[in-house]
Amino acid sequence: MTADMTAEMEFDYVIVGGGSGGATLAARLSEDRKVSVCLLEAGGDGKDMLIRLPIGAALMVPGHPVPMNNWAFETIPQEELAARRGYQPRGKALGGSSAINAMIYTRGNPKDYDHWARLGCTGWAWEDVLPYFRKSEDNSRGADDYHGEGGPLQVTDPQSPRPISRDFVAAAEAVGIPANGDFNGPVQEGAGLFQLTQFHDRRRGERCSAAAAFLHPVMTRANLEVITHALGRRVLFDGRTACGVEFSRRGQIRRVKARREVILCAGALQSPQLLMLSGIGNAHQLRAHGIDVVQNLPEVGLNLQDHIDTVLGYEVNTTNLFGIGLKGGARLLKALRRWRREGRGMAASNFAEAGAFLSVGDGAEGWPDVQMHFVVGRLINHARTIRPGYGVTLHTCLLRPKSRGWVRLGTADPSDAPMIDPGFLEAGEDADLLLAAVKRGREIMAAPPMAQHVIKDHDCAHVTSDADLMAVLREKSDTIYHPVGTCRMGGDDASVLDPQLRVRGVEGLRVVDASAMPQIVSGNTNAPVIMMAEKAADMIRQARLGG
Structure with missing residues (x-):
């Protein structure tokens, strides 16, 4: 469906944001031909080669010299992380962050949702939710x-994992962490290879973003309008009822x-x-920006949670991974040809091929408090710093x-980035737990068969005490790209959303994305957001039918 952009458009449902939540929700709602759906996305269509090619993430995530499919946000200086500004890459295209992420399919832990x-x-x-x-x-x-078959989202095992990824799993076993062939099965704890959101049909080896899975196949539906390069500016209200959206596209403001x-x-x-720009949030802060208050909801923007992550790099004695060397260019060209032909090989890698879930604290049994990602390349500063040689990286979060x-709002201009403060390590117990977790990760890297690969410890060779290691953590920690919670749902009046994901105090307005999570899940957040959108589609359908 193509809208006449010169006329005022009208639909039953208007969705702002075409990421994992929005793409899924637009596809599911438009299955009902009796309703019309409009999806507004600030980025492009999410179909370009960098997105489809798994290793294209290495060019999109850094966000420089020119951001590609990426908002490339920064945080305010983090006091507990040596006053450094953190980096917050977020996807800017249909598919959202599922278009630029490491494609890892994990759901978190069942205890998360019971909580x-x-x-x-x-x-x-x-x-x-299962x-x-x-x-x-x-x-x-x-x-x-535990698993489904025939749904839109293709989930598969790594197409061609590097042998060193299997060595990481074996090294984890050597220090007492059990092997686990399915982090989304009956037990989450253990070490293994991640399953991925990657095509295993005729498009084998391509990234299966939420848009590629749910939205792209149904874009021709007559009751679905998808408008890209459309930046949402604010929600429009008739009294206290949401009645539309104002957006900008190619220099023009539309409604x-x-x-x-x-x-x-x-x-x-x-x-x-967007809620704050629309007059929903802390009334005092909104008035300071000259925004008329529609509903005073002080918790809008609060409760930001993220998985703080420490990144340690190691030089290794194998070149069968990603690196920069004399043979690197030729190897990459060969890998690209194989990927185009077979959907396999190094170009099909998600980089973070292996990982582990484990506990280092005193939490509940069967509820790991630490996740590790093992990356088959040396990752420095979110891939924004390049060094020659071959190495691996261990993420511990x-x-x-x-x-x-x-x-918070930095300004009242919708095109300006928000102010972001994750508050990393401001709770002292987080620092203690992260220190214990990184020490456990270093044990894995020192155990056979990983020890036979490691030539140099780039970050911790000088460490002789916990104080030394803690100093490294403050220099080497940042997000692992899982912000949630800023529009939390709950049963209490202070929550931004009710359990139906409806914004409190107004009518006709919901939020369906990671901001709705009351507490962060114990794993990567892409699959949980897709689940939330699937459930929200049923909620919205039932509301329309009076159920």
Whole structure:
């Protein structure tokens, strides 16, 4: 469907943001031909080669010299991280961050969702959400009690994992971490290779972003309008009812009406920004920016949670991975040809091929508090710093940090980035837990068979004490790209959303993305956001039918 941009458009549902939540929701809502759906996305169509090619993430994530499919945000200086500004890459295209991420398919832990229910999020316990995980999935291993088959999202094992990734798993076993062939099965704890959101059909080896899975195949539906390069500016209200969205496109400001609902899916950093620009948030802060207050909701933008992550690099004695050397260019060209032909080989890699879930604290049994990502290349400063040679990187992150941050308006201009403060390590127990986790990771890297590969420890060779290691952590830690919680849902009046994802105090407005999470999940966040959108589609459908 192609809208007449010179006329005022009107649809039943207007969705702002075409990321994992928005792409999934637009596709599911438009299955009902009795309703019309408009999706606004600030970026492009999410179909370019850099997105389809898994190793294209290495060019998109850094965000420089020119951001490609990436908002490339920065945080304010982090006091506990040597006053450094953190980096917050977020996807800017249909598919959102699923268009630029490492394609890892993990759901978190069942206890995460049972905890959501205890926090007042009725209907979000594990038994409630598992059917939606299974519904979305087309797992190459087939269907079972935990996995689905035939859904839009293709999930598969790594196409051609590097041998050193399997050595990482063996080294983890050597220090007492059990092998785990399925982090989304009956047990999360252990070490293994990640499953990936990657095509295993005729498009084998290509990235399966949320847009590629859900949205691109249905773009020709007559009741679905997708408008790219459209930046949401604010939600429009008739009294206290959301009735449309104002957006800018190619230098012009437009409006689109919503007969039933406006749904924000702009992510944990930009959905609260949009709410505040629309007059929903802390009334005092909004008035300071000259914004008329529609609803005073002080928690909008608060409760920001992210997985703080320490990145340690090692030089290794194998060149069968990503690196810069005399043979690197020729090897890459060969890998690209194989990927185009077979969908396999190094170009099909997601970089973070292996990982582990484990506990180093005193938490509940079966609820790991640490995740590791093993990357088959040397990753420095989010791939923004390049060094010659061949190496690997170990990421170690806290799964349930106590620290909380915030998102606020920097200005009242919708085209300006929000102010972001993750508050990393502001809770002292986070620093203690991260130190213990990194020490555990160093044990893995020193164990056979990893020890036989390591030539040089780039970051910790000088470390002789916990104080030395803690200083390294403050210099080498940042996000692992999982911000959530800034429009949290809950059963209490202070929450931004109710358990139906409706914004409190107004009508006709929901938020469906990671910002709605009351507490961060114990794993990567892409699959949980897709699940949330699947569930939200049913909620919205039931509301329309009066259920």
